[in-house]
């Protein structure tokens with residue numbers, strides 16, 4: 001078994017899509033090991049998105065992620081769980097995301113794209129450590 005990390009971004013919470021999105025993962029057979037509604041500090045979001053510092057959308061991205069509560073979660077699944085969750089999310093630019101994916105069915109913008117999911121096992125480990133420093137696999 002392996003784990004990955006997700007954020008349901010403020011647009012998902014504002015639009016009442018927490019249930020819709022989490023149900024998709026649970027129906028697929030994936031399991032939440034952690035799940036928490038949280039107001040993020042800008043400093044934590046900046047650390048999380050450090051790779052994008054300096055890009056034109058960076059400040060807007062940090063403002064967006066802190067404009068209201070998000071859900072942070074840890075998902076457990078088979079060895080490929082990181083890739084499974086990314087596939088279920090769809091393309092970053094929701095307008096290009098395939099139907100059947102979360103973004104392809106529920107969003108249409110690149111910035112308000114509902115969900116973050118770790119892009120590799122190494123990112124998942126880093127992000128779980130950042131958002132859930134106390135977490136130990138059960």
Ligand SMILES: Nc1ncnc2c1ncn2[C@@H]1O[C@H](COP(=O)(O)OP(=O)(O)OP(=O)(O)O)[C@@H](O)[C@H]1O
Pocket residue numbers: 057061091092110111112113115116117118119
């Ligand atoms: N060109 C852009 N304009 C506005 N926002 C963007 C743009 N590119 C990326 N973003 C925002 O930055 C986030 C991180 O970009 P990244 O390339 O890591 O995409 P991602 O891995 O699909 O998304 P995330 O990291 O949120 O899971 C995107 O989810 C999106 O919200």
